[in-house]
Amino acid sequence: MNEVKASVLMRHEVGLHARPSVKLTKLAKAFESKIDLGLSPNGPWVDAKSIVKVMATKAPKDAIIYFRAEGSDAKAALDALVMLVDGDFQDGP
């Protein structure tokens, strides 16, 4: 199966902290594909569905978030995740 990759600049004022991490991992879990997140194009990679792992990257403001995904809905998953980060995590309250 093909691996899909994407990256996006995170402008969120306080980085990937509690509330953005909750939103990101919830969205990732909505997809079947295996999805990883990293702070460089070559990893290290962490499971994007795990809030414990995602928070532990302590990604600051202006970090570029890299995603890679593998599975039936990999492309749709990364499109949605990139849109969430690019839209500053504003998908509701």
Next chain:
Amino acid sequence: MDHKTHRVAHRVEGKCAAPGIALGPLVRLVAAKSETRRSPSAAGEQQALADALEASRLDLTVLAGKVEDEDAEAILSFQIALLEDDNLAAPAFALIAEGMVANKAWVAAIDPEIASYDQAEDPYFRVRGSDLRDLRDRVLRRLAGEVDQAVPSGLIVAAEDMPPSVFLATDWRDGGLVLRRGSPSSHVAILARSRGVPMIVGVDIDHLESGVDAVLDGDAGALIVDPDPGLRADYDRRLAEQ
């Protein structure tokens, strides 16, 4: 003068964390005892931890359904999301399989996580340490078989410290909070200010007894124990005006 009935008012100084006045009986909360678990089997301990995690998740979910402000909702939904992530407790289950008791394994698994946030450069990540501590202690209380103590409203609560989730589970109508630890910039102080709960921190609570009458002056940052009738009347008036 009758020494048996007359008690002298005394004033204990602290730092203002949330303004306002509260009058009422004082109650001192005692920290949970960490009991030693006995003759456990690994399977029994793993089950005990799984049960404590699930009970904690339910506690927080019920609480999240009751709160209405965004700060409180954000704190609770983050803690719930952590509990729903198997990665959080996976190291604890591995330690239990190696023979450790559940409460020690849970602490051993989560303390390095707390330390990593405490050391973060970014203040937004540093405060995550307090969320994890809150969660650690809730699961420990559940492992020890405790349920959340319901504190009736109208009391002045004195404690060493109070995690946000316990603050949010308490009915603060006409009440107030006195802490030894904590700071005016803590999560709990932010919640207290937004809910109008008078609160002071940095108070020596050692000599405070449950049941005494007290006035909490969040504006001045002080607690007055056994106020005399004149002082009490002054505060009654201020309370009516606030």
